[in-house]
Amino acid sequence: MKTKFISLSLLIATxxxxxxxxxxxxxxxxxxxxxxxxxxxQLLGGKxxxxxxxxxxxxxxxxxxxxxxxxxxxxxxxRSWKKANRS
Amino acid sequence: xxxVNRIVTLFCIGAVSCLAATLPDADELASDFKLxxxxxxxxxxxEEWDQHAFALFQAADANGNQQLEGVEIxxxxxxxxxxxxxxxxxxxxxxxDEFMQLRRTLFTIADINRGDFINEVEYTIxxxxxxxxxxxxxxxxRINFSELRESMAKVHQHADFDxxxxxxxxxxxFLNAADFERATADGPLNAQALYALxxxxxxxx
Numbered sequence: 001m002k003t004k005f006i007s008l009s010l011l012i013a014t015x016x017x018x019x020x021x022x023x024x025x026x027x028x029x030x031x032x033x034x035x036x037x038x039x040x041x042q043l044l045g046g047k048x049x050x051x052x053x054x055x056x057x058x059x060x061x062x063x064x065x066x067x068x069x070x071x072x073x074x075x076x077x078x079r080s081w082k083k084a085n086r087s
Numbered sequence: 088x089x090x091v092n093r094i095v096t097l098f099c100i101g102a103v104s105c106l107a108a109t110l111p112d113a114d115e116l117a118s119d120f121k122l123x124x125x126x127x128x129x130x131x132x133x134e135e136w137d138q139h140a141f142a143l144f145q146a147a148d149a150n151g152n153q154q155l156e157g158v159e160i161x162x163x164x165x166x167x168x169x170x171x172x173x174x175x176x177x178x179x180x181x182x183x184d185e186f187m188q189l190r191r192t193l194f195t196i197a198d199i200n201r202g203d204f205i206n207e208v209e210y211t212i213x214x215x216x217x218x219x220x221x222x223x224x225x226x227x228x229r230i231n232f233s234e235l236r237e238s239m240a241k242v243h244q245h246a247d248f249d250x251x252x253x254x255x256x257x258x259x260x261f262l263n264a265a266d267f268e269r270a271t272a273d274g275p276l277n278a279q280a281l282y283a284l285x286x287x288x289x290x291x292x
Binding site: 040 | 161
């Protein structure tokens with residue numbers, strides 16, 4: 001009984017530890033951004049956002065837009081969104 | 088009496104400090120600009136803006152359901168209104184497309200001289216107007232120079248804590264030292280001088 005309990009505890013601890021490690025390692029840059037305080041102003045543009053006249057069609061993302069080397073973004077997820085947005 | 092004066096002085100200094108925290112200072116602006124300009128080209132292109140917006144969305148989406156909900160945003164009345172208008176399908180949430188569309192609109196507003204990128208001066212103006220508001224008389228979601236003049240008057244009024252009509256270096260901490268020197272070369276930093284500084288940077292005149 002005692003052995004089963006210890007095994008179960010070890011299993012739970014291992015799963016929990018592995019889960020945490022996976023989340024952190026999958027995208028450390030994104031986690032770093034997530035840990036910062038993201039304010040509503042940052043997201044929605046503060047008083048500029050509140051004074052936008054009306055909804056606009058999104059400006060098309062041009063093929064010749066400068067490529068960014070920003071490393072703090074999950075590039076794969078972003079490209080996936082961009083591809084879906086174009087189709 | 089001396090003690091009262093000291094208390095009043097300390098209160099005023101504290102109030103000025105609080106005010107200074109309201110508008111971002113030059114160092115903060117420079118450091119935030121760098122975050123959006125990782126290749127240090129001194130320009131934020133639409134692609135860079137979009138990538139940063141995407142990262143913001145992912146970071147704010149606490150439960151990872153690819154939608155921003157009210158509980159994930161620390162609303163005030165202004166941002167709640169923006170959220171509602173950006174929520175095109177009226178489901179009470181912002182999905183990634185709605186959010187990116189809003190951020191692209193903000194990009195076009197920030198791109199005052201229509202160069203298809205945001206330079207450091209435009210970024211500074213954008214950040215200041217996020218706090219004090221802007222003028223868009225013709226409702227085209229663009230800032231022309233006439234509207235910029237009025238918007239800069241708002242910034243000036245907001246920063247002019249002692250209501251002197253001129254900004255001290257401390258009140259104008261959103262300017263770097265070189266710009267403050269340039270703006271005050273011919274006299275005190277009044278609203279017109281502040282507008283003239285930004286116009287010079289944007290249009291060269």
